[in-house]
Amino acid sequence: MALAARTVGATGLGANFFDLPESVLRSRRNSKWNAYGPDILPAFVAEMDFAVAEPIQDAIRRAVAAGDYGYPQYKGGKAEPRVAEAFVARMERRFGWKTDPSLVQVVADLVQGTFAPLLAFSEPGDGVILQVPAYPPFHEAIATTKRELTPLTMRDAGTRHVFDVTELDDRIGPRTRILILCNPQNPTGRVFDHAELSALARLAIERDLIVVADEIHSDLVYDGRKHIPFATLGPEIAARTVTITSATKSFNIPGLRCGVMHFGTPELRQRFANTIPARLLGGCSGLGIDATVAAWTSCDQWLDAVVAHLPAARDRVLEVLRAELPEVRCHAPEGTYLAWLDFRELHLEVPAFQFFHDHARVALSPGENFQPGCAQFARLNFATSMPILDRILGRMVDAAKKRT
């Protein structure tokens, strides 16, 4: 709690920023605090328990005050280009990535942004490479569209998870078309370095792959690491890369449904549009547009505070687990607010998710959803206040100790 209090004190964002009481959180109608009953502490779906940044609130309050729910417009034109312009300006400012708003397609969410390129750039039966464990909707997208999963396993290399490009090279067949890259990686928290990304880039060029680069966690990297947008690795890579991202994860507004697909070249965008017309993807709400523009242009102070708090919360998770439950393996996430926990050494008789649900009244994300056979793994979301995090960890430790 000391760490959280220090962070809050420094931001001027208000004492409640990181410390919303549980009663306030439970009054939200979001997934995190409503999917389970009132005695469960949620640490599953990727939502943060923090107050939304004031510039986002101001943008929405303005619309409410004006009763302004008409077709979104801005300066005589459609409003969607504002999102594209805010994205482009932000990519240059944060990552030195110079690109163009005309390459941006606004979408509702990144699940849509995953289904769409799979349908546009491959056929049923074609192979799609996916780092596993993986965000469950990636599995869903591959299965629903009847593509073939080619797994790229994130292996536990002692202090972090890594993938082996040589092994992947052997698995790529004549019908492998797409690589889904998630960086920072959900759920392992890896922030891939230049060498790792370059190896994938070389393979993508050699094997003529389209890369769908999910970089939704790119704002949330720690310990001085730098996020490298995959499309910046060179023009040959840009020409085959669809970057999908949004403000929804960093700024905690997934319910406003606004994100972007960025195509590395006009040709790639046109190839996509030949199969998936923009209008099939639907319009984005005016409130989602306004909130996203506010997030990407006016909320750096809020984000800085979050990016100061999250590694402290992460370290609390690691400290408690190492001290109290050393059988649980967990490598420090380099980014994201998600920890991938390996409970195999606890030798639980039920899936780890079920054990902690039943005996700790804590809801984790079941490992099996991220990779078949991983029922003794689970993902823990640590984007909450230190008091709630301590209760989550305390309950888990108690339940595990009581058992042994």
Add this chain to the structure above:
Amino acid sequence: MALAARTVGATGLGANFFDLPESVLRSRRNSKWNAYGPDILPAFVAEMDFAVAEPIQDAIRRAVAAGDYGYPQYKGGKAEPRVAEAFVARMERRFGWKTDPSLVQVVADLVQGTFAPLLAFSEPGDGVILQVPAYPPFHEAIATTKRELTPLTMRDAGTRHVFDVTELDDRIGPRTRILILCNPQNPTGRVFDHAELSALARLAIERDLIVVADEIHSDLVYDGRKHIPFATLGPEIAARTVTITSATKSFNIPGLRCGVMHFGTPELRQRFANTIPARLLGGCSGLGIDATVAAWTSCDQWLDAVVAHLPAARDRVLEVLRAELPEVRCHAPEGTYLAWLDFRELHLEVPAFQFFHDHARVALSPGENFQPGCAQFARLNFATSMPILDRILGRMVDAAKKRT
């Protein structure tokens, strides 16, 4: 103005409900009041100049107060089924249409809801029947997806526009797959009667057509008329009908992006989903969901007041035109808040849209966008206060008279 004042007095909805000052309207960031400069009075895009219903405002204020922009959830499940349930309950209550929430797919908007069935139920080069003049995005959907337009002309029959099914029957070829039905019809304002709809239904069955029934204006019908949902014409019709609708037109919330596609049978929905996975369509924002549910369950009083006001505004348009510009043909819209004006007898030297834009400083919707060759037609949106409507009409009359 007297009519408007009477209506307002009866509703208890507040004196400003229909009479928002122009300064308030221009403070909105919507298309209607921002696409043109400050000296133009807008009567084009289908937005209403009325204050949004309080239950909708309350729903959004609740989310803002809680900072509640997470993944929308309701009673432990996803929130989208609430929209489906509200739709089904409303269809039964208003139209005696009994259907099932499992047949409903929530979408962002009805342009998406038009592109999607065209892509799912036809191939490039296949024929799509469209009543013309037509809502411009229908033309766009047919052209973008490379389908062939089979026009079904709405002919001026003296007091209203009608279509001829026999003529249509002759035009249907072996590759004609889809009929887009717009009822109430935009822009002619026709509310089709049972005989007209039955004739289309028989043809749809005989020629094995899928019907995309846009019923977005179904709440806005006047003079004791009744809207008949096309899917209620019988099980054989339901089995081939995709109904698309939303609360956005009746309740003036298009920027919140929430609508529904209703499939008449589970088999039709499955056939659709085989080509267009639900996730490709994207998620709907929590605010759009909450607003739509509020609109469909708690805003009847507001809607009743609107449905009392709009025919008064319509009659004002007709009275003024008949008295001052009898050369302009216009049949009383039976529904919608749109009037289709035939300016051919004015013998203007430029398109009618351009003439009134330049000389009356009034923005209508150009007729050419609804049907090629209709540059001497325009659509007028009369969903505004009587004072603004009188200024629009006065400017148009002055400009046309000055010319002659």
